[in-house]
Amino acid sequence: MFTGIITAVGRIVSVQALGASSAHGKRLAIETPAGYLDDAGLGDSIAISGACMTVTGVDARASAAPRFTVDVSAESLARTAGLDQTGPVNLEKALRAGDRLGGHMVSGHVDGIGRVTRIEPMCESWLLVISAPATLARYLAYKGSITVNGVSLTVNQVSDNANGAEISINLIPHTMQSTALHTLTVGAPVNLEIDLIARYVERMLGAGRN
Numbered sequence: 001m002f003t004g005i006i007t008a009v010g011r012i013v014s015v016q017a018l019g020a021s022s023a024h025g026k027r028l029a030i031e032t033p034a035g036y037l038d039d040a041g042l043g044d045s046i047a048i049s050g051a052c053m054t055v056t057g058v059d060a061r062a063s064a065a066p067r068f069t070v071d072v073s074a075e076s077l078a079r080t081a082g083l084d085q086t087g088p089v090n091l092e093k094a095l096r097a098g099d100r101l102g103g104h105m106v107s108g109h110v111d112g113i114g115r116v117t118r119i120e121p122m123c124e125s126w127l128l129v130i131s132a133p134a135t136l137a138r139y140l141a142y143k144g145s146i147t148v149n150g151v152s153l154t155v156n157q158v159s160d161n162a163n164g165a166e167i168s169i170n171l172i173p174h175t176m177q178s179t180a181l182h183t184l185t186v187g188a189p190v191n192l193e194i195d196l197i198a199r200y201v202e203r204m205l206g207a208g209r210n
Contacts, residue, residue, distance in 0.1 A: 004152020052108025103152025
């Protein structure tokens with residue numbers, strides 16, 4: 001489990017194919033800030049831009065920068081954005097018992113891919129508008145929680161449309177400075193995870209219909 005509170009911004013520095021066909025996955029090498037991997041080991045879970053991955057290798061004392069590797073299946077690559085190319089990524093280590101829950105309960109399982117339709121300054125903050133697919137629209141609510149590329153955020157407005165829904169989010173300066181969201185541009189795909197509670201509410205409401 002995770003909280004959606006980013007603990008570091010890393011960078012995918014290499015993407016290595018694990019086989020010759022598209023049915024094979026890829027091995028990612030991710031550089032991290034100094035000291036970030038001091039308590040990390042093989043088999044640990046780290047969310048990479050919202051997608052929970054298992055650490056398959058750790059080099060905490062690399063000459064250039066500490067780095068770790070993960071193996072991403074073709075299935076995961078097909079259902080996420082940004083894990084098949086080099087560039088900055090949001091990182092969060094798995095939640096420990098007793099840790100503060102600063103964001104909301106996040107599973108690290110990407111539910112769908114949205115697309116940025118607007119990102120622009122608004123007073124001291126930034127306005128981020130994302131187009132979400134129809135399969136996720138019913139889970140999005142005013143003042144509800146949404147995870148965007150691993151970041152726990154609050155939905156300020158929801159506008160339904162024929163293709164799904166458009167959500168508006170306010171990004172404070174701290175969020176822009178402490179995550180990789182400042183690299184987003186109009187048209188960029190983003191990983192979305194709906195509020196975990198919304199999944200259970202839908203299941204409970206639908207249980208008596210069968």
